[in-house]
Amino acid sequence: MSAEAKSPPVAKPRRTQAERSQETRNKVCEATLQALVEVGYEQISTTLIAQKAQVSRGALTHQFPTRNDMLVAAFERQVSEWQNGYPFGLDPEKEQLSVDELIDALWDNIFANGRYVAAIELMLAARQDNELGHALRDILVSWIRKRDRITVRLVGGDVDDAEADLKVQLHLSVLRGIAMHQSFDSDPLTAQKLIDLWKRIARQA
Amino acid sequence: MSAEAKSPPVAKPRRTQAERSQETRNKVCEATLQALVEVGYEQISTTLIAQKAQVSRGALTHQFPTRNDMLVAAFERQVSEWQNGYPFGLDPEKEQLSVDELIDALWDNIFANGRYVAAIELMLAARQDNELGHALRDILVSWIRKRDRITVRLVGGDVDDAEADLKVQLHLSVLRGIAMHQSFDSDPLTAQKLIDLWKRIARQA
DNA sequence: GAAGTTACAGACTGATCTAACTGTTTTTGA
DNA sequence: TCAAAAACAGTTAGATCAGTCTGTAACTTC
Numbered sequence: 369m370s371a372e373a374k375s376p377p378v379a380k381p382r383r384t385q386a387e388r389s390q391e392t393r394n395k396v397c398e399a400t401l402q403a404l405v406e407v408g409y410e411q412i413s414t415t416l417i418a419q420k421a422q423v424s425r426g427a428l429t430h431q432f433p434t435r436n437d438m439l440v441a442a443f444e445r446q447v448s449e450w451q452n453g454y455p456f457g458l459d460p461e462k463e464q465l466s467v468d469e470l471i472d473a474l475w476d477n478i479f480a481n482g483r484y485v486a487a488i489e490l491m492l493a494a495r496q497d498n499e500l501g502h503a504l505r506d507i508l509v510s511w512i513r514k515r516d517r518i519t520v521r522l523v524g525g526d527v528d529d530a531e532a533d534l535k536v537q538l539h540l541s542v543l544r545g546i547a548m549h550q551s552f553d554s555d556p557l558t559a560q561k562l563i564d565l566w567k568r569i570a571r572q573a
Numbered sequence: 574m575s576a577e578a579k580s581p582p583v584a585k586p587r588r589t590q591a592e593r594s595q596e597t598r599n600k601v602c603e604a605t606l607q608a609l610v611e612v613g614y615e616q617i618s619t620t621l622i623a624q625k626a627q628v629s630r631g632a633l634t635h636q637f638p639t640r641n642d643m644l645v646a647a648f649e650r651q652v653s654e655w656q657n658g659y660p661f662g663l664d665p666e667k668e669q670l671s672v673d674e675l676i677d678a679l680w681d682n683i684f685a686n687g688r689y690v691a692a693i694e695l696m697l698a699a700r701q702d703n704e705l706g707h708a709l710r711d712i713l714v715s716w717i718r719k720r721d722r723i724t725v726r727l728v729g730g731d732v733d734d735a736e737a738d739l740k741v742q743l744h745l746s747v748l749r750g751i752a753m754h755q756s757f758d759s760d761p762l763t764a765q766k767l768i769d770l771w772k773r774i775a776r777q778a
Numbered sequence: 779g780a781a782g783t784t785a786c787a788g789a790c791t792g793a794t795c796t797a798a799c800t801g802t803t804t805t806t807g808a
Numbered sequence: 809t810c811a812a813a814a815a816c817a818g819t820t821a822g823a824t825c826a827g828t829c830t831g832t833a834a835c836t837t838c
Contacts, residue, residue, distance in 0.1 A: 385784055385835055392785080407701045410614075413825060426787040435826060489697040491757065492690070496613045508757075537754070537763065538770050542743075545750025549742070552696065552713075558742065565743050569778040590805055590814055597815080618795060631817040640796065 393431050393441065395421040400442035404486035409493045414438065440503045443490055446483055447511045453477045460521035467570050470523055471539065475563060479547040488548070516540075542566050597636050598646065600626040605647035609691035614698045619643065641705045648695060648709050651688055652716045658682050665726035672775045675728055679744065680768060684752040693753070721745075747771050 383391070399421035403412050414435055418425040432438035456473055458465070465473065478484055491508070494500040516536055517527055525532025546566075550559040588596075604626035608617050619640050623630040637643035661678055663670070670678065683689055696713070699705040721741060722732055730737025751771075755764040 383835090388785060388834080408698060410698045411701060414827090415825075424787050427785070429827075430785060430787095433827080485697070488753065489694075492694040492697065493613060493615050495756075496611070496616060534766055534770055538747075538767050538774075541750035541754050541767055542747050543750065544753050545746035545748065548693065548749050548753065549746050551700075561739055562743050562746055565739055569743075569774060572777060573774040588805090593804085593815060619797090620795075629817050631819095632815070634797075635815060635817095638797080 389431065392421075392423055392427050395423055396428055396431060396438060397442040397445045399423075400438060401446055401483060401486065404442070404490060405482040409489050412439075436497075436500045436503065439490065439494075439500060440507070443487065443504050444507050446487055447507055450478055451511055451514070454515060455518050455522055458522065460518050463522075464524045465522050467523070468567050470519070471543070471563060471567055471570065474519075474539065475543055475546075479543045482551070484544075484547050485551040539570070594636065597626075597628055597632050600628055601633055601636060601643060602647040602650045604628075605643060606651055606688060606691065609647070609695060610687040614694050617644075641702075641708070644695065644699075644705060645708045645712070648692065649712050651692055652712050655683055656716055656719070659720060660723050660727055663727065665723050668727075669729045670727050672728070673772050675724070676744065676748070676768060676772055676775065679724075680748055680751075684748045687756070689752050690756040744775070 396417060399417050400412065403417060403420055407416075414428055415425060417438065418428045421428070428438065432441060454477060456477065491504055494504050516533065519536045519539075520527060520529065520532050523532065523536065525536075543563075546559050546562045549562070550556070553559075601622060604622050605617065608622060608625055612621075619633055620630060622643065623633045626633070633643070637646060659682060661682065696709055699709050721738065724741045724744075725732060725734065725737050728737065728741065730741070748768075751764050751767045754767070755761070758764070
């Protein structure tokens with residue numbers, strides 16, 4: 369008699385290939401972003417990332433043939449996270465934010481995290497690397513464009529209003545500058561004080 | 574008999590050792606700063622710098638035993654340049670600047686130049702390198718402290734006035750953010766527009 | 779359940795870089 | 809004038825790293 373005649377259709381694998389791939393890619397990207405924050409671009413090597421991600425170097429190179437592929441994927445993932453969290457579940461066509469709310473939302477969702485500076489570091493490092501630089505720039509500009517358009521709407525401006533756009537750019541520049549300050553300054557309270565001061569000033573303008 | 578008894582005092586050398594040293598160091602530091610702007614930290618190697626500085630690698634390593642020594646010296650030189658140009662020949666105890674003048678002065682003397690971003694890149698890259706990072710930080714904090722104290726006086730604040738100090742920090746953060754923006758943005762006019770907008774807003778506050 | 783495909787593991791290689799080292803030239807000091 | 813010191817030039821050793829390659833395991837398709 370054959371119990372195996374009616375064998376289970378496929379003997380369901382524990383994890384599909386797609387799942388395995390995705391898991392490895394996730395681990396590598398996450399480790400890369402962490403390493404970027406913790407030890408900086410300079411220290412990143414494929415060997416280090418493989419160790420950090422608890423993945424063999426072979427697995428890493430299989431998923432990301434070149435080091436740049438790995439860096440681009442990590443960058444893309446971070447940008448995606450920013451995109452997914454923006455505009456905070458609001459509908460810019462219907463809802464608007466006060467200046468205070470906008471500043472807090474931008475800061476909390478984008479700039480407060482060490483990963484913003486890590487992204488800057490990556491962009492700076494890749495500035496002159498034609499291949500990597502262009503790849504990162506392409507990812508960035510598409511997000512920037514989207515972010516800026518949404519933000520202008522969020523503060524009640526028109527998409528084509530150059531003046532409103534400039535104001536948004538100033539908001540972003542201020543927070544960017546404070547984020548950079550924070551990454552070097554030892555006192556974590558200074559950043560919040562600067563944000564509060566900026567809120568006060570921006571409210572009047 | 575001795576013609577050499579009254580020998581010419583020294584037979585003046587073309588260049589003294591001190592001059593030769595200084596010249597080599599100058600060339601190397603200058604080349605390093607240029608390379609930092611042009612090709613970025615990532616691409617900098619002692620070989621490249623030696624070529625760029627028109628100096629043999631031997632001369633370079635003689636003056637700067639390690640790569641870090643070279644980087645630190647270049648950084649120090651840049652900070653010195655900022656120090657020497659500040660506070661623009663004014664006496665902060667007697668003269669004061671308007672908000673507009675302060676913003677222009679800070680921008681023109683520190684932030685406008687690509688070397689500001691280059692310095693940021695260096696600081697970021699060295700963030701986790703204990704040896705290099707500490708050396709750069711030490712150079713930076715001494716200058717920062719001095720700069721901030723002078724700037725507070727320049728706008729008429731008291732050295733111990735926390736509120737005035739915070740305002741200065743915000744000015745610096747805004748310009749820092751705009752400088753970063755500029756280093757990525759293709760349109761060179763945006764920076765000036767942002768500065769003008771910031772002037773308008775800062776004037777009112 | 780067998781053949782084919784994809785994921786993974788780890789060793790190897792060539793290129794590159796820093797730091798050390800050896801030898802040469804120039805300057806200095808007596 | 810001559811010996812010592814400093815500046816300079818170029819080579820080499822050791823380490824690291826990215827990318828390649830070979831072999832194995834897991835999954836998929838027919």
